[in-house]
Amino acid sequence: MNNHTPTGIKTWLIDDKEINSRLLIGSALYPSPDIMRQAIEASGSQVVTVSIRRQNPGDQSGQAFWQIIQSLGCHILPNTAGCRNAKEAITTAQMAREIFGTNWIKLEVIGDDYTLQPDPFDLVKAAQALIEDGFEVFPYASDDLVLCQRLVDVGCRIVMPWASPIGSGKGIMNPYNMELIRQRLPDTTLIVDAGIGKPSHAAQALEMGFDGVLLNSAVALANDPVKMASAFKYAIDAGRLGYEAGAMPQRNFASASTPTLGTPFWHQD
Ligand SMILES: CC(=O)[C@@H](O)[C@H](O)COP(=O)(O)O
Numbered sequence: 001m002n003n004h005t006p007t008g009i010k011t012w013l014i015d016d017k018e019i020n021s022r023l024l025i026g027s028a029l030y031p032s033p034d035i036m037r038q039a040i041e042a043s044g045s046q047v048v049t050v051s052i053r054r055q056n057p058g059d060q061s062g063q064a065f066w067q068i069i070q071s072l073g074c075h076i077l078p079n080t081a082g083c084r085n086a087k088e089a090i091t092t093a094q095m096a097r098e099i100f101g102t103n104w105i106k107l108e109v110i111g112d113d114y115t116l117q118p119d120p121f122d123l124v125k126a127a128q129a130l131i132e133d134g135f136e137v138f139p140y141a142s143d144d145l146v147l148c149q150r151l152v153d154v155g156c157r158i159v160m161p162w163a164s165p166i167g168s169g170k171g172i173m174n175p176y177n178m179e180l181i182r183q184r185l186p187d188t189t190l191i192v193d194a195g196i197g198k199p200s201h202a203a204q205a206l207e208m209g210f211d212g213v214l215l216n217s218a219v220a221l222a223n224d225p226v227k228m229a230s231a232f233k234y235a236i237d238a239g240r241l242g243y244e245a246g247a248m249p250q251r252n253f254a255s256a257s258t259p260t261l262g263t264p265f266w267h268q269d
Contacts, residue, residue: 010244012211012212014047014075014158014189014212015104015136015157017075019046019047019075020044020046021043021044021045021046021047021233021236022206022211022212022213022236022237022240023043023044023045023202023212023213023214023215023232023233023236024045024047024048024049024077024191024193024212024213024214024215025039025040025043025045025047025048025049025214025215025216025219025229026048026049026214026215026216026217026219026220027040027048027049027050027051027065027069027216028051028216028220029216029217029220029221030220030225031220031225033064033065033068034068035225035226036065036068036220036225037068037071037072038225038226038229039219039220039225039226039228039229040072040074040229041072042226042227042229042230042233043219043229043230043232043233044233045074045233046074046075047074047075047077048069048072048074048075048076048077049076049077049078049079049106049214049216050069050076050077050078050079050100051078051079051081051082052078052079052080052092052095052096052099052100053080053081053082053083053092075102075104076100076102076104077102077104077105077106077138078093078096078097078099078100078102078104078105078106079096079105079106079107079108079140080092080093080096080105080106080107080108080109081108082108082110083108083109083110084109084110084111084119085109085119085122086109086122086123086125086126086129088109089107089108089109089122089126090126090129090130090133093105093107093126093130093135094133097135103134103135103136104135104136104138105130105135105136105137105138106138106139106140106160106193106214107123107126107127107130107137107138107139107140108140109122109123109126115165116165116166116167116194117142117165118139118140118141118142118147120141120142120144120147120150123139123140123141123147123151124147124150124151124154127139127151127154127155127156128154128155131154131155131156132155136157136158137155137156137158138158138160138191138193139151139156139158139159139160140160140162140193140194141159141160141161141162142161142162143161143162143163143173143174143177143178143181144161144177145177145180145181145184148161148181148185148188148190149184149185152185152188156188157188157189158188158189158190158191159181159185159188159189159190159191160190160191160192160193160214161177161178161181161190161192161193162192162193162194162195163178163192163193163194163195163196163201163205164194164195165194165195166194166195166217167194167195167217168195168197169195169196169197169198169217169218170195170197171195171196171197171198171200171201171204172192172195172201172204172205172208173195175204175208178192178205178208178210179208182208182209182210189211189212190209190210190211191210191211191212191213191214192205192210192212192213192214193213193214193215194214194215196213196215196218197217197218198218199228199231199232199234199235199236200235201218202215202232202235202236202239203235203236203238203239203242204239205239206236206238206239206240206242206243207239207242207243207247208243209243212236213232213236215232218232219232
């Protein structure tokens with residue numbers, strides 16, 4: 001089977017689904033539903049996260065939005081955005097499963113309103129309960145190694161540490177923490193979720209060996225969301241190719257790239 005995309009990027013698996021793009025994209029904050037559609041198409045993403053608390057496909061108000069999402073043919077990743085404890089998140093996830101017909105859930109349990117930092121205690125509690133209930137849980141976590149490990153311990157096959165707070169656009173705040181999480185959880189699918197502001201931030205995440213990136217604000221709030229979505233597509237492919245190619249080791253000293261030994265050719269007889 002040829003598992004390469006036209007750009008040379010290998011396909012990968014999320015759960016049992018074969019996916020071409022390593023970009024997962026949000027569906028909020030766009031200037032209009034049509035710009036959202038164009039941006040998602042330009043991004044090449046095949047996984048779109050939707051908030052059940054903000055956009056109910058059963059409501060008349062959400063009908064146009066939902067029709068666009070369905071027409072894209074992407075995998076839907078419902079999220080529990082806005083939930084502030086395990087009980088709310090579990091109930092929201094169960095509603096999402098019925099409405100969207102998927103066992104995938106992006107689990108958000110917010111612990112602090114200012115930073116939108118996840119509540120680590122209720123996050124692990126909710127993740128465990130949802131996994132026992134048959135969900136594929138995509139937990140939004142901070143860049144804390146022990147929290148990510150606990151999520152794996154309770155059965156998460158995917159963990160999504162933040163780069164920086166949601167909507168901040170600051171990129172990877174703590175590269176050391178992120179490198180540690182990648183090294184210590186080599187068998188876990190790790191997706192950087194939140195805080196990505198520029199295509200170079202996303203490329204950096206992929207170069208570090210993260211399996212994918214989930215973002216929303218950087219595209220939706222760009223001056224030209226469609227062009228920015230396209231920029232992220234190329235950046236993510238570049239970052240992944242760079243990771244697969246294996247970067248040269250860094251050195252603290254210079255090493256001439258042009259050898260200067262021997263006689264210049266114009267002095268040779
Ligand atoms: C849409 C969504 O799920 C966000 O909550 C997600 O965490 C992305 O964050 P950014 O908007 O910072 O990319």
